[in-house]
Amino acid sequence: MNRRTFGKTILGLTAAAVALSFGIGGFAGAVAAQDKLKVGFVYVGPVSDHGYSYQHDVGRRAVEEALGDKVTTTFVENVPEGADAERVIDQLAASGHGLIFTTSFGFMNPTLKVAKRYPNVKFEHATGYKRDANVATYSARFYEGRTIAGEIAGKMTKSNVIGYIASFPIPEVVGGINAFTIALRKVNPEAQVRVVWVNSWYDPPKEAEAAKALLDQSADVIVQHTDSPAPIQVAEQAGKWAVGQSSDMTRFGPKAHLTAIVDDWNGYYIDRVKAVLDGTWQPIDTWGGLKDKMLFMAPYNPAIPGDVVEMVEKTRVDIMEGRRHSFDGPVKDQSGKVVIAEGKHASDEEILKMDWFVEGVVGKLPK
Amino acid sequence: MSLVRLEARGRASPAMVYLTPLLAVGLTLASGFVLFGLMGFDPLRALHAFFVQPVSSVRGIGELVVKATPLVLIAVGLAIGFRANVWNIGAEGQLTLGAVTGGGVALAFYGDGGWWLLPLMILAGIAGGMLWAAIPALLRTRFNASEILTSLMLTYVAVLLLQFLVHGVYRDPDGYSFPESRLFEDDALLPVIVSGTRIHLGALFALLAVAAGWVLIARTFIGFQIRVIGLTPAAAGYAGFNEKRIIWLTLLISGGLAGLAGLGEVAGPIGQITPTVSPGYGFTAIIVAFLGRLHPVGILLAALLMALSFIGGEAAQIAMGLPKAITGVFQGMLLFFLLACDVLIRYRVRFGRRRAAA
Numbered sequence: 001m002n003r004r005t006f007g008k009t010i011l012g013l014t015a016a017a018v019a020l021s022f023g024i025g026g027f028a029g030a031v032a033a034q035d036k037l038k039v040g041f042v043y044v045g046p047v048s049d050h051g052y053s054y055q056h057d058v059g060r061r062a063v064e065e066a067l068g069d070k071v072t073t074t075f076v077e078n079v080p081e082g083a084d085a086e087r088v089i090d091q092l093a094a095s096g097h098g099l100i101f102t103t104s105f106g107f108m109n110p111t112l113k114v115a116k117r118y119p120n121v122k123f124e125h126a127t128g129y130k131r132d133a134n135v136a137t138y139s140a141r142f143y144e145g146r147t148i149a150g151e152i153a154g155k156m157t158k159s160n161v162i163g164y165i166a167s168f169p170i171p172e173v174v175g176g177i178n179a180f181t182i183a184l185r186k187v188n189p190e191a192q193v194r195v196v197w198v199n200s201w202y203d204p205p206k207e208a209e210a211a212k213a214l215l216d217q218s219a220d221v222i223v224q225h226t227d228s229p230a231p232i233q234v235a236e237q238a239g240k241w242a243v244g245q246s247s248d249m250t251r252f253g254p255k256a257h258l259t260a261i262v263d264d265w266n267g268y269y270i271d272r273v274k275a276v277l278d279g280t281w282q283p284i285d286t287w288g289g290l291k292d293k294m295l296f297m298a299p300y301n302p303a304i305p306g307d308v309v310e311m312v313e314k315t316r317v318d319i320m321e322g323r324r325h326s327f328d329g330p331v332k333d334q335s336g337k338v339v340i341a342e343g344k345h346a347s348d349e350e351i352l353k354m355d356w357f358v359e360g361v362v363g364k365l366p367k
Numbered sequence: 368m369s370l371v372r373l374e375a376r377g378r379a380s381p382a383m384v385y386l387t388p389l390l391a392v393g394l395t396l397a398s399g400f401v402l403f404g405l406m407g408f409d410p411l412r413a414l415h416a417f418f419v420q421p422v423s424s425v426r427g428i429g430e431l432v433v434k435a436t437p438l439v440l441i442a443v444g445l446a447i448g449f450r451a452n453v454w455n456i457g458a459e460g461q462l463t464l465g466a467v468t469g470g471g472v473a474l475a476f477y478g479d480g481g482w483w484l485l486p487l488m489i490l491a492g493i494a495g496g497m498l499w500a501a502i503p504a505l506l507r508t509r510f511n512a513s514e515i516l517t518s519l520m521l522t523y524v525a526v527l528l529l530q531f532l533v534h535g536v537y538r539d540p541d542g543y544s545f546p547e548s549r550l551f552e553d554d555a556l557l558p559v560i561v562s563g564t565r566i567h568l569g570a571l572f573a574l575l576a577v578a579a580g581w582v583l584i585a586r587t588f589i590g591f592q593i594r595v596i597g598l599t600p601a602a603a604g605y606a607g608f609n610e611k612r613i614i615w616l617t618l619l620i621s622g623g624l625a626g627l628a629g630l631g632e633v634a635g636p637i638g639q640i641t642p643t644v645s646p647g648y649g650f651t652a653i654i655v656a657f658l659g660r661l662h663p664v665g666i667l668l669a670a671l672l673m674a675l676s677f678i679g680g681e682a683a684q685i686a687m688g689l690p691k692a693i694t695g696v697f698q699g700m701l702l703f704f705l706l707a708c709d710v711l712i713r714y715r716v717r718f719g720r721r722r723a724a725a
Contacts, residue, residue, distance in 0.1 A: 046691070076684050078691045080646040083636035086565075087430050088681050094426070095685055105545065106641065129543050168642070169534055171544050199530060355544040366534055 037099065039063060039273055040092035041075040042085070044104035045202040051227030051246040052201065052263065053077065056103045056126075058247075059265030066270045070277055081106025086113055093118040099276045101269070102126065104201075105170070111135060122281055124272060127172060129352065131283050138268060141289035142172065143179035143351065144319050145261030147326040148297055148312050149243045150183030152258050153191070153221045155308045156241055160191045163214025165224040165231055167201050169366050173225050175354040177361060179326040180223060185360045187311075193361045194219060204230040215240060221258070232257055241301075248298035260298035267293055287348070291320045327351065332359040373714040383712040388658060388665070391704035392672070398700055408687060416686040417679035417693075427678075429564025433636055434674035437462070437628035437645070439573040439667055441652035443580040444621030446661040450584065451593040452600065453617045457503065457518025458625040459649025460525035461496040465626025467529055468495030470548065470633040470640040473555035474537060480554030488555060488634060489627065496626015497619045499525060504618040508611045514618065522649065533642050548640035557635045569631030573667075576624055580663040593617065625649060654698075658705060676701070 041060050045053035060073050074097065079088050085107050092100050093114055099122045102111045108128035115123045115135045123135045131137055153162050162184060166173050181193045194217055196210040207226050211234035214222060221241040224231045229252035235242035236253030244250070244260025268286065275281040288294035297316065300309050318324035327346035333339045334357050340346050346354075357365050396414065403413040421427045441458045448455050455461075469492025476484055502521060506512040533546040542549075557567040584590040596603040596613055603610065628648065633640050655673050659665030680694030 040685070074685055074688070076681055076691070079681075080643060082641060082643050082646055083433070083632055084646060084677075084681075086636065087433075087678070088685075090426070091682060091685055094424075106643070109547075109550065109639065129545075168546060170546060174544075199527075353543050366531075 037071045037273070037277060038095075038097040039071050039073045040097040040100040041073065042079050042088055042092070042100070042102045042104075042107060043075060043077045044079060044081060044106065045077070045227055047075070047077050049202050049227045050229050050249065050252070053103070053227070055247045055263045056101070056265055059269040062266035063269050063273050067273055067277070071273055079107075086110035089114045089123075090117070093121045098122065099124070099273060099281075105172075122276055122283075131285060133283060136272075136281075136283045136285065138272075138286040138288075139172075140263055140294035141287060141326075142261060142263070142295060143175050143326045144289045145295050145297060146176045146180040147183040147319065147324075148316055149223060149259065149261060150180040151187050151312045151315055152300075152304060152308060153180070153223065153241070153243065154184040154186070154188035155311075156258065156304065157188065157191055157221050159218045159220045160188065161217065161219045162191060162193045163211065163217070163219030163222045164193050164195045165207055165210045165214070165222065165226055166195050166197050167226045168199060169197065169355075171352055171354045174357070174365065175351050176225055178331075178354065178358045181358050181360045182327065182331060183315075191360070193223075195361060195363055197366060198226060200226065202227045204228040207231050208234050211235060211242075229253075244298060250298060255301075255303075257298075258301045258304065262296050262298050264294055264296055289319070290316060333357065334359055334361065370718060372717045373710070374717050376713060376715055379712045383708075384660070387708035387712060388660070388669070388705060390708050391701055394704040394708075395697060395700045398704075399697060402696070403689075406689075408689065413683060413687060413689060416689075417683045417697075418675060420686065421678045421682040422675065425561075425563055429561060429566045430678055431671060431674050432570050433565045433567070434677055435667075435670040436567075436569045436573045436635075437632060437648040438652050438655050438670035438673060440569070440576055440628040440631070441621070441625045441649060442655040442659065442666045442670060443573075443576045443663050444624035445652055446656040446659070446663070446666060447580060447584065447593065448617035448621045449656060449661055450597045451613050451617050452597050453507075453614055454515045455500065455503070455518050455618055455621045456515050456653065457499070457520075457522045457525075457649070458621065458652055459645060459647065460518070460522030461499045461622040461625035462629035462632075462645050462649050463522070463525040463529050464495040464499040465492040465629030466495075466633045466640060466644045467525070467532060467629075468492060468498075469626070469630030470551075471532075471537070473551045473634065474548055474640070476555075477549060477552065480552055482554070484554045485557070485634070488630060492626045492630025492634075493623040494626070496622040496624070496629065498622075499626070500618040500622020501615075504615045507618075508614055514614075518618075529640075529644065530642055533640055537640050539639075546642050550639045551634060555634060556638060557631060565636050567631070567635040569628070569635050572627060572631070577663040577667050580666075584663070589613075589616065625652075654702065658701070672701075673698070 043053040043056060047053055047057045060075055064073050076088050079085055089110055101124045103126045105127045108125055108130055111123050111125045112130055112132055112135060115132050119134055125137050127139045128137050164177055184191050196214060198206045198210050207228050208230040211222050211231040215238050222231050222235045223243045224245045227246055229249045232242045232244055232249045232253040235256040241258050242253060242256045243258050246263050248260050248262055250257045325345035327340055329340035329344045330338050330342040331340035400410045403410040422431055445455055445458060469488040472488045472491045503514040503517040506517050507514045537548045539547055539549045557569055559567055592608045592613055596610055632644050655666055655669045659669035676694060676697050683689040684691055
């Protein structure tokens with residue numbers, strides 16, 4: 001084939017491709033609904049992470065199901081926390097969205113910048129602390145779930161070493177490690193927690209590597225504050241225990257999966273969308289726990305003995321009814337100094353700023 | 368003996384060398400058309416949402432420029448090195464260092480800045496990038512260590528250094544221990560040069576870099592040396608060109624420009640130092656440099672195209688619910704077609720057995 005006929009072939013192929021796609025795709029343009037409220041969601045991870053972003057998307061679908069005749073929803077996944085976030089949020093606001101949920105901490109300042117430009121659009125930012133006339137914040141008291149996981153781990157461990165895969169040393173994660181460790185040592189004073197930082201929310205290979213490293217250090221329960229099910233799979237293969245994160249991860253390791261701390265945004269998202277529809281929306285701060293059904297525990301593994309299930313169920317009810325707090329004193333820090341006095345518990349502000357480890361955590365907190 | 372063979376052409380057509388990027392874009396669009404059709408989306412609407420709608424407003428064009436700015440700055444610098452066979456793969460790390468040093472100046476003088484703060488930050492950002500590129504330059508010229516490996520490895524060091532700082536001394540004292548710096552004051556922010564957009568002074572620097580890069584390569588003796596070393600190192604040696612000097616020069620230029628790009632991000636659209644400064648600009652810029660044929664003007668166009676593919680991916684998600692992976696598919700197709708076209712302008716496809724040599 002010489003050059004000329006080759007060129008012709010390319011042209012022919014292109015023409016055929018164009019014709020083909022017309023046949024398949026057709027011109028079925030969707031009719032844009034003008035009168036419905038458009039609700040946008042911005043996710044830091046892929047919807048398929050089976051963890052944090054996935055769970056927010058479950059909430060989005062719940063909104064569609066409950067209020068589908070009054071709203072349409074849009075989501076943008078895998079949005080990097082940086083200069084790009086502002087553009088994505090701005091595009092959602094500019095394209096007629098009336099309510100926008102930005103679901104990761106790194107979206108805080110971009111959300112506030114965009115909110116100033118669109119005073120008529122309502123914004124909701126998850127896990128941050130800055131609000132404005134049209135910016136509300138919301139988060140869940142994930143640490144309450146960690147307390148229950150800690151008690152289970154304390155009863156199930158044989159080696160008395162718990163491996164903890166952590167994302168970033170921010171207060172939410174540090175507080176989670178502390179709540180877990182306090183509960184763990186309440187039922188098993190000999191047990192210790194070893195922490196590995198992976199510096200990512202979602203990195204399956206790194207998380208799996210961290211899990212293997214922890215198992216090598218004789219850990220027999222793997223806990224994670226990262227979003228992929230990779231650590232569960234590693235624990236399953238090794239015949240050890242694991243606690244899932246953000247969503248029920250049982251199917252990734254039916255034998256290993258003790259329970260999971262499941263985020264449940266469905267109720268909150270439906271309420272907030274309704275509030276915008278009714279005109280009663282306010283830029284409030286919501287920090288809900290087990291009581292508010294913003295998180296719940298995935299079904300307990302049948303391998304957990306009945307008396308342990310009974311014990312943690314009592315703990316769960318006590319937390320919900322206010323008889324127990326995850327940070328009940330006395331709590332000592334790593335140097336043995338009492339930081340939370342007996343008879344008191346950590347205040348919300350202390351939890352939100354937590355940057356120290358409790359006794360029983362091995363290793364230094366990176367600062 | 369296979370039935371399909373590639374046979375080298377005597378000489379690649381000079382016109383085709385510049386036409387193939389356009390051809391690759393055309394083929395990508397055509398394939399995108401088929402792809403969208405197969406996925407059950409209206410292909411015309413999808414392509415419109417992907418490539419036209421994002422740039423049909425002033426704000427949209429502004430976003431395109433904001434996204435292309437760091438890519439142009441980095442790719443122009445890298446291309447100068449690539450022409451001399453100096454393979455700086457670590458622009459991402461040099462960018463990060465520029466953000467660390469330039470942004471660090473902003474934080475050090477927080478509360479008592481002035482007109483001098485921004486120029487100082489810019490110099491510090493460039494110096495940071497240069498410093499990070501100087502390490503591979505030293506290792507290459509002194510110990511003959513491959514700059515491909517050393518510059519790449521230093522990227523991870525730079526990113527961890529940034530993590531260390533934002534969790535430590537750079538952390539906002541009023542920020543609930545979250546790993547972010549304070550928001551920069553106005554004195555420390557690159558001014559927006561087109562109102563109603565986020566286009567900042569960095570875009571002007573990018574244009575200057577394009578012009579300076581062209582002058583350097585095409586019109587100076589240094590540029591001539593770079594080209595000769597790249598094409599025939601042996602000839603350059605006979606001519607007495609100092610290869611070590613060129614290695615230092617090209618690495619410092621590309622490092623400095625990457626550092627400037629990093630400073631431009633933290634003092635521009637981000638406005639503070641965050642744990643992730645760049646979504647991989649340093650690596651994307653390598654693609655941009657080759658897509659632009661290592662020519663500064665080509666790089667400018669390639670960077671705009673690459674920026675459009677990122678922004679278009681988001682726009683298509685918002686407008687039509689297309690999956691995010693489409694962005695990656697488009698970039699992959701673009702490179703595939705470009706490389707395929709490159710093969711075909713250098714080689715001829717022959718079918719059937721080779722005839723016996725006459």
